[in-house]
Amino acid sequence: MTSDTEKVTGAGLGLRRGLLEEWHELEEKQPELLPDFIEVTPDNWMGLGGRYAREMRHFTDRYPTLSHGLSLSLGGPDPLDTNFIDRLGRFLDEYNIATFSEHLSYCTDGGHLYDLLPLPFTGEAVEHVSSRIRAVQKQLGRRIAIENVSFYAAPEGEMSEIDFLIAVLSEADCDLLLDVNNVYVNSHNHAYDAHDFISAVPTERISWLHMAGHLREAPDLIIDTHGDKVVDPVWDLLQFTYSCHGVQPTLLERDFNLPPMHELIDELAIIRQYQQGVSSDAA
Amino acid sequence: MTQHKSRLAQQQYEFTSALRDPDCATTPAGVPQERLEVYRELFFNNVRGILESAFPVIHEILPSELSESLARRFFREHSSHTPEFPRFPREFLLWLEQRETPEAGEPPFLYQLALWEWTELDVLLDPVTEPQASDAMDDVLAQLPLLAPTLQLHAFDYPVHKISADFIPEEPLDAQVYLAAFRTPDEGIEFIELNQASAALVQIMLENPGKTGEEYLRALAELMGHADAEQLLGFGREFFNDLYQQGVLVGTLAHNQE
Numbered sequence: 001m002t003s004d005t006e007k008v009t010g011a012g013l014g015l016r017r018g019l020l021e022e023w024h025e026l027e028e029k030q031p032e033l034l035p036d037f038i039e040v041t042p043d044n045w046m047g048l049g050g051r052y053a054r055e056m057r058h059f060t061d062r063y064p065t066l067s068h069g070l071s072l073s074l075g076g077p078d079p080l081d082t083n084f085i086d087r088l089g090r091f092l093d094e095y096n097i098a099t100f101s102e103h104l105s106y107c108t109d110g111g112h113l114y115d116l117l118p119l120p121f122t123g124e125a126v127e128h129v130s131s132r133i134r135a136v137q138k139q140l141g142r143r144i145a146i147e148n149v150s151f152y153a154a155p156e157g158e159m160s161e162i163d164f165l166i167a168v169l170s171e172a173d174c175d176l177l178l179d180v181n182n183v184y185v186n187s188h189n190h191a192y193d194a195h196d197f198i199s200a201v202p203t204e205r206i207s208w209l210h211m212a213g214h215l216r217e218a219p220d221l222i223i224d225t226h227g228d229k230v231v232d233p234v235w236d237l238l239q240f241t242y243s244c245h246g247v248q249p250t251l252l253e254r255d256f257n258l259p260p261m262h263e264l265i266d267e268l269a270i271i272r273q274y275q276q277g278v279s280s281d282a283a
Numbered sequence: 284m285t286q287h288k289s290r291l292a293q294q295q296y297e298f299t300s301a302l303r304d305p306d307c308a309t310t311p312a313g314v315p316q317e318r319l320e321v322y323r324e325l326f327f328n329n330v331r332g333i334l335e336s337a338f339p340v341i342h343e344i345l346p347s348e349l350s351e352s353l354a355r356r357f358f359r360e361h362s363s364h365t366p367e368f369p370r371f372p373r374e375f376l377l378w379l380e381q382r383e384t385p386e387a388g389e390p391p392f393l394y395q396l397a398l399w400e401w402t403e404l405d406v407l408l409d410p411v412t413e414p415q416a417s418d419a420m421d422d423v424l425a426q427l428p429l430l431a432p433t434l435q436l437h438a439f440d441y442p443v444h445k446i447s448a449d450f451i452p453e454e455p456l457d458a459q460v461y462l463a464a465f466r467t468p469d470e471g472i473e474f475i476e477l478n479q480a481s482a483a484l485v486q487i488m489l490e491n492p493g494k495t496g497e498e499y500l501r502a503l504a505e506l507m508g509h510a511d512a513e514q515l516l517g518f519g520r521e522f523f524n525d526l527y528q529q530g531v532l533v534g535t536l537a538h539n540q541e
Contacts, residue, residue, distance in 0.1 A: 044368050049410035050433075051470040071366035077292040084366045109299035111362025114371060115329050117298065120313070124291045152321045155294040156313030221321065 008064045008208065010036030011271035012251035013264060015059055017044075017052075022261035027062075033265045037064040039251050042100075043071045046091045060095040066208060066251070067092060068177070069102045072136060074146065075119045075129040076106035085139045092140070099207065101145040101177040102136070104129065104168060116149050121157030121164040130171035137174060145175035145207040150182040150214075150224035152189060161186060162200050169205050176201065178248075179210035180241055184234045185222045198241050208249040211238060211271065227256035230267055238271070242278040250275070302326050303359045330358045337372030338400045341393070343448050353386050369408055376401050392441035392452065399443040399462065402435050406464045406472055409433040413468065416534030423523045424496040424516065426535035428488070431465035434531065436477070436485050438462075444474060463531060473530050483507065484522070485531060495538050496523055 013019075013035040026034060038059055045056050059065070069088065072080070092100060105116040119125045137144055148165055159167070169176055178201060187194035213228030230252070238250065250271045254264055288296070297311045305323055310316055331354045335342045342350055360382065363374040379394045390396075411432045419426075440455040444462055461482030463475045477485060480503070487502050488494075494502075500519045504512035526532045 041368075043366060046367050047410050048369065048408050049412065050407060050466055052408065053410065054470075070368070077288075077295045081366060106295065109296055109303075111364060112366060112371075113299060113302070113326060114333070114363075114368070115326050117295070120291065120294050122291065124289065128289075128291055153314040153318035155298055155311050217321075223321070223325070 008037040008066060008249045010249060010275065011268040012037035012039055012066070012208075012249060013268060014039045014041075014068075014251060014253045014255075016255065016258065018258045019261060019264075020055055026261055026265070033268075035063065035268055037066060037249065037251070039066045039068050039253075040095075040097070042067050042069055042088055042091050042097075046087055056095060060097065065095065065097045066099045067097045067101065068147070069100060070116075071107060071112060071114075072102045073106045073108040073112075074102050074104065074132050074136065075117075075125060076108040078108050078110060080132055080135055082139060085136060089140050092142075098142070099145070100140060100142055101147055101175075101207065103149045104146045104165065105149045116151075118149070118151035118154045119164075120155040121159045121161060123158065123167075125157075126164060126167045126171055130168050133168070133172035133174050137172075143173075143175060145177040146172070147177040147179050147210065148182050148186075149179070150185045150189075152221070152223075160192075161190070162197050166200065166202065169202060174205075175207040176205040177208055177210060178206050178241070179212070180238050181210065181212040181214060181230070181234050182224060184237050185214055185224045188222050189220070194237055195240055198237065199244050201245070203245040206245055206248055208251060209238070209241065210251055210253055211267075212253040225256060226253050229259075229263070230270075235270065235274075239274050239278075242274060247275045247278050305355075327355065327358060330354060333368075333371055334375055337404060338375070338397055340400055340446055341396055344446065344451060345389070349386060349388055353389070356382075356386065369404070372404060373401055390451065391455075392439075392443060392446070395439050395441055396443045396446055398437060399439065402437065402464050403472060403474075406433045406435060406466055409466065414533065414536075416536060418534045420520075420524055420527050420532075420535060423527075423535055424500070424519050426495060426538050427493060428496050428499070428523055428526075428535050429533050430485065430488050431467075431530060431533050434463055434465040434485070434489070436461065436463045436482060436489065438482070444476070465530065467530060468533075475529050475531060477531075480507065481522075481526060481531075485526070496520075496535075 015038045045052060103116050105119060107113055107116055119129065133146065183194050183197050187197060211230050211234065212226045213230050215223045215225045215228060217223050252264060252267050294311065297309060301307045301309060301311055301319060302323055310319055334354055357375055357378050361374060361378040363371065365371050365374055376397050379397055414429055414432055416429045438459040438461050440459060441452050442456060442460055446452065461477040463477055463485065465473055467473050483506055484499060484503050487499055496519060497516065500515050501512050504515045509515055523532060
């Protein structure tokens, strides 16, 4: 299968309904501050008409667009929903979106639970999820990227998270959407070294990066909420990621407690600043 | 279907059962109890939050213990087959329709109110595109009158459109109320109460697209047992014009007689 991943560059922002109004304002008043690319969640926009279809067209026409699914249940116990994958493929074609990503996780048990469940880190799970990723890639006619998810507990396993991730990337022959915040959250919640994890990731598989804020619920527990600003240790980890793997397109996710748009734009500016810092160091 | 489950599937079902049912006694192997509680809370709050924003009136009028126990039962019992998030609330409606016993103390109009609240969302999301209708209504009896393409019509035993914390009906209405919802050309939403005759006409149009105004009126006369269809045809243009003024009709298409 050929990789038709259209490499985006720079700093991107996840498209959310709650941001549309301010986003349009920014397009009129300060277009120089706009994100370099966007990411949409097909599951939130597929099969919609009226205003939503018009907005989707507006944004996908103007910005290089990546996509990030939620409902495929790549690791799930049910058969893949091939009908849904067909609809997904048509949506991606309709809006000219070359690149699709999903979570290394599952979200069904005969029905949808609408959030991400932790896979056990076992050889059996590697085998299962990899064969399904291959099937999805085949049906969509695209190489896809999988995201390392945040998790708060994992059912009994036999390998580490990083070994599990690397095994799936290799077995499924797919790309990686590396979520830097998730590495931080997991390293904290499961007491491992985030730098070791980042260093071990195969550079050539990285498609793009995610950044997000989280919630420190208790001293030993961070919840991955996408509801707050990115914190300093995660910014540091982003810089470390660039130093390990070179500059990668980086997308800011914000799903809850949406702040005024300019605060998100300020965070994009930080991403760009780090990207330029690394580029000029390298030059 | 009884088939042998792999160890992976066993681990997965064990985990999700423990999430769906907080009273479930088994803690999945490898999962600390307090972290299981974190998952339980995250998953349930997510579902509850989606229901609250999709069904704001239900959320407003039900005591919080009741809406919580409904949401818990829904999450425990229902297998949802809608991967698209915006349409997930419809699964709650399906569950209300399918479940065998209502929750103690729930109002008798719960399903109808949920249907009405879902209709609003469904109309806003509808992928149908606006047709190119002519606004010439003069010759509507010979032309093909067109309904607003997103229009949905429902008959209710309770005045669901008026329910709020200040108005909770205890008895059903003497006669059903007919409510239509549709998207307006400026992408807003309009709700209209129709009288019985208009509702019957709109229902006929929904079921038989592509007929002339006259054909619709004759069908209505027959349905209503009108001996004199000609009399109804006499009012016909006015009848359709009222619906047009309300936005229920978007105009007409030319009828090409061949």
